[in-house]
Amino acid sequence: MPDNASGIAAGVDVGTECVKAVVITDAGRTLGRSVVSTRGYFQVCAYEALTAALDDAHRGLDELSGIGATGFGMTCVPNATVTITESLAHARGAFHHRQNAMTLLNIGGGDPHVIVVDAAGRQVGARGMRRCAAGTGSFLTFAARHLDVSAAQLDELAAAAGGDAAAVSSYCSVFSASEVLERLREGAAREEVALGCVRSVAQRVLELGAFEDPVVVSGGVAEYFPGVLRALESFSGLRVTTVPEPICTGALGAALAVFHHQREDSVRPVVDQAEGALQ
Amino acid sequence: MNYYAGVDSGSWTTKAAVIDGEGHVLGTAVTRSGADLTAAAERAYEMVLANSGRTRADIEAVWSTGFGRNTIPFADGSRTELDCHGRGVAHYIKGPLVVVDIGGQDAKVIRLDAAGHRLSHRMNRKCAAGTGSFLDEIALRLGIDIGDLNALGRGATENLELSSFCTVFAGTELLTLIRSGKRPADLAMAAYRSLVKRIVAMDVLEGRIAPTGGVVAYHPIMVELIGAACRGEVVVPPHPQEIGAFGAALAALAACETQDIADTSDTAELVQP
Numbered sequence: 249m250p251d252n253a254s255g256i257a258a259g260v261d262v263g264t265e266c267v268k269a270v271v272i273t274d275a276g277r278t279l280g281r282s283v284v285s286t287r288g289y290f291q292v293c294a295y296e297a298l299t300a301a302l303d304d305a306h307r308g309l310d311e312l313s314g315i316g317a318t319g320f321g322m323t324c325v326p327n328a329t330v331t332i333t334e335s336l337a338h339a340r341g342a343f344h345h346r347q348n349a350m351t352l353l354n355i356g357g358g359d360p361h362v363i364v365v366d367a368a369g370r371q372v373g374a375r376g377m378r379r380c381a382a383g384t385g386s387f388l389t390f391a392a393r394h395l396d397v398s399a400a401q402l403d404e405l406a407a408a409a410g411g412d413a414a415a416v417s418s419y420c421s422v423f424s425a426s427e428v429l430e431r432l433r434e435g436a437a438r439e440e441v442a443l444g445c446v447r448s449v450a451q452r453v454l455e456l457g458a459f460e461d462p463v464v465v466s467g468g469v470a471e472y473f474p475g476v477l478r479a480l481e482s483f484s485g486l487r488v489t490t491v492p493e494p495i496c497t498g499a500l501g502a503a504l505a506v507f508h509h510q511r512e513d514s515v516r517p518v519v520d521q522a523e524g525a526l527q
Numbered sequence: 528m529n530y531y532a533g534v535d536s537g538s539w540t541t542k543a544a545v546i547d548g549e550g551h552v553l554g555t556a557v558t559r560s561g562a563d564l565t566a567a568a569e570r571a572y573e574m575v576l577a578n579s580g581r582t583r584a585d586i587e588a589v590w591s592t593g594f595g596r597n598t599i600p601f602a603d604g605s606r607t608e609l610d611c612h613g614r615g616v617a618h619y620i621k622g623p624l625v626v627v628d629i630g631g632q633d634a635k636v637i638r639l640d641a642a643g644h645r646l647s648h649r650m651n652r653k654c655a656a657g658t659g660s661f662l663d664e665i666a667l668r669l670g671i672d673i674g675d676l677n678a679l680g681r682g683a684t685e686n687l688e689l690s691s692f693c694t695v696f697a698g699t700e701l702l703t704l705i706r707s708g709k710r711p712a713d714l715a716m717a718a719y720r721s722l723v724k725r726i727v728a729m730d731v732l733e734g735r736i737a738p739t740g741g742v743v744a745y746h747p748i749m750v751e752l753i754g755a756a757c758r759g760e761v762v763v764p765p766h767p768q769e770i771g772a773f774g775a776a777l778a779a780l781a782a783c784e785t786q787d788i789a790d791t792s793d794t795a796e797l798v799q800p
Contacts, residue, residue, distance in 0.1 A: 264696070264699055287702075288706055289706055290703070358696070379691070379692035379693055379696070380654070380692065380693040380696075381693050381694075381695035381696060386695050386696075387695075390695065418653075419653045419654065420653060420654050420655045420656075420694070421655075421693075421694070421695045422655035422660050422661075422664065422694045422695065423632060423652075423653075423655055423660070426538065426632070429562065433562055
């Protein structure tokens with residue numbers, strides 16, 4: 249194995265709300281991570297996240313054997329050596345933790361995706377949503393603004409509702425804002441409205457179709473709004489779990505892709521032969 | 528002379544109109560609906576009475592319409608907004624025609640036949656991307672007053688397109704485009720084009736098209752863009768924002784006229800035995 253196939257690699261996931269970066273060993277162990285909010289120039293955010301993850305890992309940029317990029321702003325990662333789709337990155341990242349077939353729900357700031365992962369860790373299907381913020385973390389960020397709490401506090405607020413939720417039926421994030429105010433005006437407690445918003449996200453995600461057990465959730469929503477997972481469980485009757493550091497799943501998958509590609513390069517002639525034999 | 532009033536209680540603004548027995552408009556008013564729809568209706572009614580130089584005693588009947596039409600205690604009757612918009616537009620423009628009403632939080636397309644009767648309708652209440660709320664969000668992201676968006680759009684020179692469908696995502700996309708050096712004027716125009724695209728997708732727009740609603744009233748650029756996007760003749764009725772309230776006033780007038788006939792027949796019946 250060539251020298252650069254061992255050592256460490258970084259993965260950067262430029263999402264609509266946050267840029268995530270991880271630094272991992274070739275065995276897939278995470279050495280450092282960072283999450284910064286997406287704003288201004290994506291290149292600057294990506295560089296900032298990568299530098300912070302390297303600092304966290306106590307490593308330097310020159311030690312990296314490669315940088316994997318993914319997410320909606322993946323083309324903005326400076327010096328990326330590998331670029332993979334968001335669904336593939338999440339599939340690889342989640343499979344790294346689970347090592348089994350699963351229905352993976354990637355729920356972040358952008359539109360949610362259902363990713364079907366087989367027992368070998370391959371992404372065998374992916375379906376997205378509706379070019380819309382319904383069923384995303386952005387919906388909850390919007391709702392939090394109108395409930396006058398930080399996005400991070402929304403889940404806590406919802407958990408304090410004791411199971412009583414106010415109905416939040418708006419599909420649209422923009423319209424939900426007036427609905428939130430209407431519920432409050434009608435006398436609903438902020439906790440109940442927060443829980444209503446959390447449940448609404450779960451309902452929108454479940455509209456993506458029937459899911460096969462086991463269901464695993466990755467992305468920022470699993471990190472910041474675990475209440476959505478509990479709502480998904482109660483509405484679907486399925487057990488819904490997550491992976492460690494769910495928000496970094498895509499970044500982890502992108503970092504793993506660096507090693508994956510290096511290995512692929514070294515075995516490519518064999519693969520070509522196999523393909524030839526099949527024909 | 529008898530006078531009639533209509534109040535259109537929308538989710539964003541409340542509109543009112545006062546007409547005479549011939550259907551001529553004496554005055555109109557618009558106020559923000561805010562949290563209390565009943566209070567907004569009271570306010571709009573007071574405003575329209577002042578604007579038309581009338582008092583409550585002068586008004587024979589006031590009818591309500593719109594999203595909050597059942598929250599107006601002083602209304603003598605009510606009609607749906609589809610009915611009132613159709614009625615209001617048909618009073619000014621001869622059918623067959625297609626009414627395209629773009630409000631703050633909804634949009635509707637109403638087809639009317641030659642006699643002004645409703646043939647069909649389409650509504651969007653689910654998604655802000657095809658309503659005035661979309662422009663509000665864009666103005667907010669551009670850091671300008673919504674009232675200045677039309678003038679800003681007029682200065683567009685580059686043909687830009689927003690790729691996001693969703694209002695929330697379009698807001699984020701806009702920020703990215705500003706940072707990549709795109710001009711606010713071009714972005715404002717891109718937002719208008721995006722909104723028109725959603726509206727045009729609601730139904731087949733052809734023949735005579737009558738755009739109405741607050742969005743058309745405050746953003747004349749929309750009329751031009753709708754015209755460019757469809758095959759047909761675009762005619763904007765007078766006071767397009769208050770057209771629903773006007774239609775409600777016409778409904779009040781029509782009801783009183785039938786009532787008069789009914790009263791006469793009642794009297795006739797009483798006299799007969």
